[in-house]
Amino acid sequence: MEPNSQTPPGPHAIGQSLVEYVRLNRQNAGILLSGLSILLLAVAVFLALKAFRTPDTGPPDKPLTADPLQDPDKPELPKLAPKNPAQGDYTVGWIGALMGCLVALAAGAWLMVTPGPAKDTAQRSEARQLLLAVGGLLGALLIVLGVAYFYLWSESLTKWLDTSETRELRWVLIPLMMVILGAGIVFLAIQPARAEERNNATVRRLVYGSNFALTILLLLVVLVVSNILIAIRVPNKLDATATGFYEFSEPTTRLLSNMKEPVTAYAVLPEEASRDISDMRQLLMAFQDASLGKFRVKFLSETTNRTDLNTLRAKYPQLDLTLSQRTVAGAILLTAGEDEKRHAVIPDTEFAAVQGNKQVFQGEARMFRELVILADTDTKPVVYFTQSNGEFSISATDEAPDDRKATRLKAYLEKNYLDVRPLTFARENPTVPTDAAVVVIVEPQTPISPEVAAAIRKYIAERKGKLLVLAGIVPGPGNAGVMKTGLEDMLKELNVLLGNRFVYNFPVDRESRPLQTIAGFTEASAKARNEVALSIAKAVRSLPMRLPREVATTTANPAFQAMPLLASLGVTWVEDDRIPDAKLVETIRQITRDQKYAFSRDLTDGNRSLAVLVSEKTTPVAAVYGNASFVSDVVGKQGSPDSAPITFDLIGVTIDWLRGRPSIAASGIEAKKYSEYQFPQPSTVDTTRLVWLPLGLTFLVVVGFGMGVWIVRRK
Numbered sequence: 097m098e099p100n101s102q103t104p105p106g107p108h109a110i111g112q113s114l115v116e117y118v119r120l121n122r123q124n125a126g127i128l129l130s131g132l133s134i135l136l137l138a139v140a141v142f143l144a145l146k147a148f149r150t151p152d153t154g155p156p157d158k159p160l161t162a163d164p165l166q167d168p169d170k171p172e173l174p175k176l177a178p179k180n181p182a183q184g185d186y187t188v189g190w191i192g193a194l195m196g197c198l199v200a201l202a203a204g205a206w207l208m209v210t211p212g213p214a215k216d217t218a219q220r221s222e223a224r225q226l227l228l229a230v231g232g233l234l235g236a237l238l239i240v241l242g243v244a245y246f247y248l249w250s251e252s253l254t255k256w257l258d259t260s261e262t263r264e265l266r267w268v269l270i271p272l273m274m275v276i277l278g279a280g281i282v283f284l285a286i287q288p289a290r291a292e293e294r295n296n297a298t299v300r301r302l303v304y305g306s307n308f309a310l311t312i313l314l315l316l317v318v319l320v321v322s323n324i325l326i327a328i329r330v331p332n333k334l335d336a337t338a339t340g341f342y343e344f345s346e347p348t349t350r351l352l353s354n355m356k357e358p359v360t361a362y363a364v365l366p367e368e369a370s371r372d373i374s375d376m377r378q379l380l381m382a383f384q385d386a387s388l389g390k391f392r393v394k395f396l397s398e399t400t401n402r403t404d405l406n407t408l409r410a411k412y413p414q415l416d417l418t419l420s421q422r423t424v425a426g427a428i429l430l431t432a433g434e435d436e437k438r439h440a441v442i443p444d445t446e447f448a449a450v451q452g453n454k455q456v457f458q459g460e461a462r463m464f465r466e467l468v469i470l471a472d473t474d475t476k477p478v479v480y481f482t483q484s485n486g487e488f489s490i491s492a493t494d495e496a497p498d499d500r501k502a503t504r505l506k507a508y509l510e511k512n513y514l515d516v517r518p519l520t521f522a523r524e525n526p527t528v529p530t531d532a533a534v535v536v537i538v539e540p541q542t543p544i545s546p547e548v549a550a551a552i553r554k555y556i557a558e559r560k561g562k563l564l565v566l567a568g569i570v571p572g573p574g575n576a577g578v579m580k581t582g583l584e585d586m587l588k589e590l591n592v593l594l595g596n597r598f599v600y601n602f603p604v605d606r607e608s609r610p611l612q613t614i615a616g617f618t619e620a621s622a623k624a625r626n627e628v629a630l631s632i633a634k635a636v637r638s639l640p641m642r643l644p645r646e647v648a649t650t651t652a653n654p655a656f657q658a659m660p661l662l663a664s665l666g667v668t669w670v671e672d673d674r675i676p677d678a679k680l681v682e683t684i685r686q687i688t689r690d691q692k693y694a695f696s697r698d699l700t701d702g703n704r705s706l707a708v709l710v711s712e713k714t715t716p717v718a719a720v721y722g723n724a725s726f727v728s729d730v731v732g733k734q735g736s737p738d739s740a741p742i743t744f745d746l747i748g749v750t751i752d753w754l755r756g757r758p759s760i761a762a763s764g765i766e767a768k769k770y771s772e773y774q775f776p777q778p779s780t781v782d783t784t785r786l787v788w789l790p791l792g793l794t795f796l797v798v799v800g801f802g803m804g805v806w807i808v809r810r811k
Contacts, residue, residue, distance in 0.1 A: 111227070111284065111287045111288035112288065114227065114288065115220055115223045115224055115227065115288050116220075116223075118207075118223040118226065118227065119216070119219040119220055119222075119223045122207050122208075122212055123207070123208055125204075125207050126203075126204040126205070126206075126207030126208035127204070127208070128204070129200045129201070129203045129204030129207065129230070130200070130201060130204035130205070130208070132200040132204075133196075133197045133198075133199075133200035133201035133204060134197075136193045136194070136196045136197035136200060137193075137194070137197045139189075139190075139193040140189075140190045140191075140193035140194040140197060141190075142190075143186045143187075143189040143190035143193060144186070144190040146182070146186040147183050147186035147187045147189075147190060148183075184248055185245070185248060185249075188241065188244050188245065188248065189241075192237060192238075192240070192241040192244075195237055196234055196237055199230060199233045199234060199237070200230070200234075203226060203229070203230045206226075207226070220291075221292055221296065223288075224288045224289045224291065224292055224299070225289065225292070225299060227285055227288050227289070228285050228286065228288070228289040228299070228302060228303075228306075230285070231281050231282060231284060231285020231286075232282050232285050232286070232302070232306060234278075234281055235277075235278040235279065235280070235281030235282035235283075235285060236278065236282060237278070238274055238275075238277055238278030238281065239274070239275050239278035239279060239282075239313065240278075241274055241278075242271040242272070242273075242274030242275035242278060243271070243275065245270065245271040245274065246268075246271035246272070246275075249267040249268070249270075249271065252264040252265075252267035252268055272317070275313070275317065276317070279310055279313055279314065282306055282309075282310060283310060285306075286303050286306050286307065289302070289303055290303055344382070344386060344460065345460065345765045345766070347464065347765060348386075348460055348463075348464050348765065349386060351464065351467055351468065351471060352383065352386050352387040352388070352390065352391060352467075353386075353387070353388060354471075355387065355390040355391070355467070355471045356471065357390070357432055357433045357434070357471075358389075358390050358391070358392060358432075358433070358434070359387075359390060359391050359392070359430060359431065359432050359467065359470055359471070360392045360393075360394065360430070360431045360432075360436065361380055361383070361384075361391065361392065361393045361394070361428055361429070361430055362394050362396055362408060362428070362429040362430075362431070363376070363377070363380055363393060363394070363395045363396065363426070363428050364396050364397075364398070364405060364415075364419065364426050364427050364428070364429070365377065365395065365425075365426040365428075365444065366398075366425045366426050366444075367397060367399075372444075372447060372448050372457065373426070373444070375447075375457050375459065375768075376428070376444065376447055376459055377395070379447075379459045379460065379463070380393045380428070381393060383463065396408075408429060412429060412431075412439055412441065413740045413745070414439075414441045414745065414748075415427060415429050415441050417635050417742070417745060418441050418443050418635075420635065421443070421635055423445060424443045424444060424445055425444055425445075426443075426444040427441055427442060427443050427444060428441070428442045428444070429441050430442070430463075430466055430467070430470060432470035432471070432513075437511065437512075437513045438470055438512075438513035439470075439512070439513075440466040440469065440470060442462055442463070442466060446458075446462055447459040447462055454769060456768060456769050457768040457769075458765075458768075459768075460765050460768070461765040461766075464765055469752075469755075476513060476514060476515040477513075477514055477515065477533035477534070477755060478514075478515045478517060478529070478531045478532055478533050479509060479514050479515065479516050479517070479532075479533060479534045479535075479536060479751060480517055480518070480519035480528070480529065480532050480534070480535050480536065481502070481506070481516065481517070481518055481519060481536045481537075481538065482518075482519045482520075482521070482535065482536070482537050482538075482540070483518045483519060483520050484519075484520050484521045484544075484548065485540035485541060485542045485543070485544050485582075486540055486541030486542055487537060487538045487539060487540050487541070488500055488501060488502040488538040488539060488566075488724065488727070488728065489501045489502070489503070490502050490503055490505075490506040490516060490518055491503070491518065498728060498729040498730045498733065499725065499728045499729070499730045500728070501728060501729045502538060502727050502728060502729065503729055503732075504729050504732030504733070504740075504744075505727045505732065505744055505747060508732075508740045508744045508748065509747075509748060509751070512748055514751070519532075519535065521547075521548045521551065524547075525547075526545075526547050526548045526551045527551050528551055528552060528554075528555040528559075528561060530559075532555070532561060533562065533755055534561075534562040534563070534564055534751050534754050534755065535552065535555065535561060535562070535563050535564070536564045536565075536566070536751075537563070537564070537565045537566070537583070538566045538568070538724050538727065539566055539567065539568030539569075539570065539724035540570075540581055540582070541570055541579075542579075543579065543580050543581060543582040544581060544582030544583055545582065546582070548582070549582055549583060549585070549586045552583075552586060553586050553589070556590075556717060556718070560715070562716065562717065562718065562754035562755065563717070563718040563719075563754075564718070564719050564720075564747075564750060564751065564754060565583060565587070565718070565719070565720045565721065566721045566723065566724035566727060567581060567583075567594055567645060567647065567720060567721065567722055567723075567724070568644075568645070568722075568723055568724035568725065569598060569643060569644065569645040569722070569723075571673075571674045575673065575674055575676075576673055577596070577672060577673060578596045578597065578598070578645070578672075581594065587718075587720060588650070588652065589652075589653055589656075590653065590656050590658065590710045590717065590718050591649055591650045591651060591652060591653050591656045591657070591658035591710060592647060592648075592649065592650075592658055592708050592710060592718070592720050593646075593647070593648040593649070593650055594645065594646075594647060594720070594722075595645045595646030595647065595648065595670075595722065596645075596672075597645070597646065597670040597671060597672055598643060598645070598670060598671045598672075598673075598674050598675075599613055599643065599644050599645060599646060599664070599668050599669075599670055599704060599706075599722075600613075600643070600668060600669055600670070600671060600675070601613045601614070601664075601666050601667070601668055602666070602667040602668060602669060602684065602687065602699065603684065604666065604667055608666065610680055610684060611642055611643045612640050612641070612642055613640070613641045613642075613643070613644050613664050613666065613668055613706070614638045614639070614640060614641075614664065614665045614666050615638060615639050615640075615641050615644070615662040615663065615664055615665065615706045615707070616637060616638045616639075616662065616663065616665045617629040617632070617633045617661065617662060618659075618660045618661060618662065618663045618705075620659055620660055621659060621660070621661050621709070624659060626659070626661070626709065626753075627749070627752075627753050628661060628709065628719075628746070628749050628750050628753050629661060631745075631749045632742065632745060632746050632749060635742060635745075636742050638665055639662065639726065639742065639743060639746065640726065641662075641706060641722070641723040641725070641726060642723065642725040642726070643674075643723075643725070644706050644721075644722040644723035645706075645722040645723070646670070646704055646705060646706065646722060647705055647706055647707055647708045647720050647721065647722040648660075648705050648708070649705065649708055655712060656710050656711065656712055656717060657710070657711050657712075657713075658708050658709070658710050659708065659709050659710075659711075660705040660707070660708055661707040661708060661709050661719070662705070662706045662707035662721070663702065663703050663704060663705050663706060664700075664702055664703065664704040664706060665702050666701075666702065667699065667700070667701050667702075668699075668700055668702075668704050669687065669694070669697040669698055669699045669700070670697065670698050671697065687699065706721070706722045706723065707719070707720065707721045707722060708720050709753075715756065716753050716754045716755075716756060717754075718754075719750045719753070719754060726741075726743035726746075727743060727744065727747055731743060732744065
């Protein structure tokens with residue numbers, strides 16, 4: 097061997113053994129690289145098959161049941177092939193493996209095909225350049241793959257930071273280790289080539305460029321890791337207000353940290369810079385930051401997100417109802433669970449209030465109230481519809497006419513995450529099921545037995561149960577009088593008096609119908625700011641009731657407080673017996689002609705109570721309506737397929753009220769008070785810091801620079 101063939105020992109001799117192996121065993125090195133290319137090709141083929149394979153979903157766990165509201169004659173739409181959720185991961189993998197295969201194959205083929213230089217120095221130079229090229233390309237490819245997977249799996253990083261789930265950590269560490277391993281391969285590939293950096297300009301540029309790229313890469317890795325560690329340990333929000341305007345109370349913090357299922361907030365807010373809208377946005381972002389990933393916010397615009405907003409309007413009728421109000425500029429839709437069936441809608445007008453003469457922001461308390469209900473995921477609230485006495489049927493297979501069925505109301509309530517079940521009482525020892533959240537009785541056709549009434553009374557008194565009665569009115573035998581429901585005595589104990597006469601509407605114009613009484617919310621319910629009245633009255637001012645009965649209040653039992661909810665708006669009169677349809681027009685003419693006859697019919701201009709709410713102190717107990725026709729399938733079919741009638745919303749809100757959604761005052765969260773900054777009087781302002789502090793800092797800077805220049809010049 098030539099004397100100059102030996103590389104002198106020193107720092108540039110790193111990797112010299114590998115260089116000598118490639119130089120002296122050219123064919124073997126080519127075979128090894130070819131074997132590496134075959135291995136990478138096998139990996140690429142395996143990942144490509146994974147990427148393009150359609151996942152097998154298998155047979156459904158449960159047989160599909162027909163939707164009672166869907167047209168049975170409508171042909172079933174073809175099902176789309178399921179999408180592979182990991183297709184992107186596999187695609188990046190097989191493309192990267194294929195590119196690595198090409199690099200190794202090209203290097204191996206070049207070693208095996210080309211004879212190589214004759215001189216030892218040229219052979220070493222060639223081997224160093226080959227190692228730099230192969231190692232640099234493979235290392236750079238591994239770095240690129242690591243960055244790609246870091247982007248694809250960035251959601252795992254967010255989940256790990258927000259929820260501290262350790263199982264998500266591996267999807268963060270794998271891309272990081274790929275980047276570090278790739279950087280290590282590039283670094284090792286550079287070392288043998290450094291022996292050539294003084295003699296070969298091309299190698300020198302590659303070495304210096306690679307070192308520079310590695311330095312930048314390591315700096316980025318350090319910055320990313322340090323920011324992640326800081327994000328875990330240091331909070332990224334600072335409330336600099338003197339009153340702690342953006343701080344949460346302890347109940348809110350505890351609720352957000354203990355939520356079992358994710359909650360998504362769809363914020364449909366106007367694009368303006370008002371203080372209350374800005375505070376709503378800030379509140380939602382603060383909820384998201386404090387929830388450990390369980391509360392997510394999505395802002396929607398009426399202009400740019402019109403398609404998504406229309407989809408939400410169709411899926412959640414309450415949102416469409418709220419946004420249609422003239423007094424509402426925006427709203428927040430809260431959905432819970434992966435299926436997003438449980439939901440609540442909060443108008444923007446409910447985030448602000450007036451206390452005294454000042455405006456306050458009660459957004460935290462309002463959000464807390466809804467999240468308390470949505471976070472309760474243990475069981476669905478069970479609502480029982482009694483079916484023992486000819487009440488409205490909730491069975492889709494029942495052959496009853498549409499005016500005696502409430503299947504569409506059942507579907508509406510189930511869409512609002514309620515478990516609606518039929519309740520048929522036993523003849524002996526009837527009882528209300530223990531899981532009943534609310535018991536609903538809709539216009540029974542036969543009187544309810546005293547035993548069943550006693551069971552319901554016991555359910556209310558001992559188990560603090562909730563009762564919703566849609567009494568309606570059924571003629572007595574031979575169309576004489578009004579049939580007793582069997583609930584009169586029990587309701588009287590709750591300070592509710594069921595009327596025993598038919599209420600007719602006196603037509604005052606062409607639009608009036610004798611059998612259709614118009615009901616509006618009472619002044620008492622508005623003054624009490626009752627949630628049922630507030631929720632519906634903002635959308636409509638009146639509701640139609642077909643041939644209702646009076647539902648009055650009394651104060652016989654001081655333990656309960658009964659409040660009229662709905663009252664007639666038009667001119668009405670009452671009859672002891674139902675008037676045959678053929679005689680109805682003649683009766684109206686007789687009332688018009690004969691004042692004495694009209695007086696005997698108790699002709700009244702409005703204020704005839706048609707619905708009552710009952711509470712025990714502040715706890716809801718019962719709701720009684722003097723009509724049931726507005727929840728029948730006849731009314732349900734009048735609306736569009738995507739929206740429910742307003743009367744269904746009325747029943748849904750009533751059930752929510754009976755279930756006891758916590759009020760804002762009951763949450764114990766104080767409203768945030770807006771305060772205005774007042775400039776102090778000039779005579780009270782201390783200007784010492786405004787003058788001397790900047791001068792002192794300037795002096796220190798000048799002296800510091802001067803000392804630095806003097807020290808450098810002395811050296």
